[in-house]
Amino acid sequence: MKKVISLLIFIVAFSSCENKKVTVKKVEPVDEKEAINKVLDAWHKSAAEANFETYFEAMTNKSVFIGTDASENWKNTDFKKFSKPHFDKGKAWDFTPVKRTIYSYKDVEIAWFDELLDTWMGICRGSGVVIKSENNWKIEHYVLSLTIPNDNIDEVIKINKEKDSLFLKKLKK
Structure with a gap:
């Protein structure tokens, strides 16, 4: 008897759902890119x-x-120690994104980006990786670099030559 009642409940439940369409909203990559943009803009x-x-x-x-x-x-803890005195002064750094491209692969749990920034150093480039954790995007890796016009690369190489050679010696030990 219990089996018959269970079967009847299943049939009634199934038949009541049969005519209803269940829609699952797929999260579009565009929505994720908007969320990533908001995180990066708020971070800057x-x-x-x-x-x-x-x-x-x-x-x-x-x-x-x-x-x-x-x-x-x-690493995060070392960057916090380095950054804290700058933040304590009331203004750390002001990098304003002027162009950003975000890339993702399939499942949209990991994304990477590059951006051009208006900074006190002139135009800089930022690039990085963001990961989705507990439904929130977080920055996992960030690289800040100066942009150098190709016409000026020889001058920059001359400026960096001495310090670069000392740094390379230290790294190769």
Whole structure:
């Protein structure tokens, strides 16, 4: 008897659902790209406003920040120590994105980007990787670099030559 009642309940439940269409909203990559843009824009804004907590909340605990100097390859905790005095002054750095491209692959759980930034150093390029964790995008890896016009590369090479050779000696030991 219990089996018959269970079967009847199943049939009634199934038949009541049969005529209803169940739609599953697929999250489109465009929506994810908008979310990533918001995270990156807020991250840059929090630096300009010297909001230390908000800035670092946008990054994962294992994040890496690579700066413009060859020695700057900061793990999150070291980058926090380096950055704190700048944020404590009331303004860390002001990088305003002027162009950004976001890329993703299939499942949209990992994305990467490159951006051109208006900075006190002139135009810089930022690039990085963001990951989706607990339905939020976080910065996992960020690289900041100066852009150098091709016509000026020889001058920059001359300027960097001495310091680069000293840095390379240290790395090769």
